[in-house]
Amino acid sequence: MKSTWKVYGSVLGVMSLFGAMPLPAGANLIQNGSFEDSIYSSVATWETLYVGSTAIAGWTVIGTGKATDSIDYVGGYWEASHGVRSVDLDGRAASGGVEQAFGTNPGTTYHVSFDIAGNPDWIGIKTMAVSAVGEATQSAIFSFDNTGHSHDSMGWTTVEWFFVADAPSTTLRFVSLTEANKGYGMALDNVVVHVPVPGAVLLGVLGLGGSGGLLRWRRRTA
Numbered sequence: 425m426k427s428t429w430k431v432y433g434s435v436l437g438v439m440s441l442f443g444a445m446p447l448p449a450g451a452n453l454i455q456n457g458s459f460e461d462s463i464y465s466s467v468a469t470w471e472t473l474y475v476g477s478t479a480i481a482g483w484t485v486i487g488t489g490k491a492t493d494s495i496d497y498v499g500g501y502w503e504a505s506h507g508v509r510s511v512d513l514d515g516r517a518a519s520g521g522v523e524q525a526f527g528t529n530p531g532t533t534y535h536v537s538f539d540i541a542g543n544p545d546w547i548g549i550k551t552m553a554v555s556a557v558g559e560a561t562q563s564a565i566f567s568f569d570n571t572g573h574s575h576d577s578m579g580w581t582t583v584e585w586f587f588v589a590d591a592p593s594t595t596l597r598f599v600s601l602t603e604a605n606k607g608y609g610m611a612l613d614n615v616v617v618h619v620p621v622p623g624a625v626l627l628g629v630l631g632l633g634g635s636g637g638l639l640r641w642r643r644r645t646a
């Protein structure tokens with residue numbers, strides 16, 4: 425594990441040199457990436473959405489095989505990162521996820537960014553996988569330690585990931601991997617996907633994966 429942290433340290437070094445480089449503000453290829461639009465005119469606290477739900481515009485709730493898998497669609501219960509709504513990838517005593525398909529050009533690199541935090545009703549490590557599913561599946565795992573955070577101070581952190589499309593349509597998936605205390609998972613908001621400039625692609629190859637001591641990061645490709 426020691427070597428893993430050495431690699432991580434060098435990644436942070438690269439990020440410190442280039443982390444301030446702005447990415448282009450191209451059109452977001454994701455519909456309703458901030459989860460603001462839904463069938464609900466108001467969400468005073470939260471609504472639990474089960475597998476198959478399309479209550480959040482553009483998104484489908486997914487799970488890991490159980491009919492009870494769910495997410496929580498969070499309104500006023502805690503501060504959002506963008507707008508007033510976000511999701512908890514763990515629903516009612518169960519894990520879940522969300523997915524959305526969008527058109528892609530095979531061979532093109534896509535930049536994915538999103539904001540993560542953790543359900544503050546249980547303090548600990550929240551973990552999830554982000555996947556781009558085309559002909560093959562590319563994925564990465566992100567964790568967030570919400571120690572010290574609360575409903576009014578979620579500690580939202582922007583993280584980034586890149587994938588290379590291999591099909592004319594790609595499904596972007598976010599799935600909870602939080603094992604302890606299911607029901608208190610990773611919070612997600614502000615999902616943006618666009619085609620970056622070549623310099624940003626280089627940063628992705630180097631391993632740009634977010635910043636901050638709260639974030640532990642590793643990448644895998646399946």
Ligand SMILES: [Ca+2]
Pocket residue numbers: 458459460504505506507508509510613614
């Ligand atoms: Ca939002």
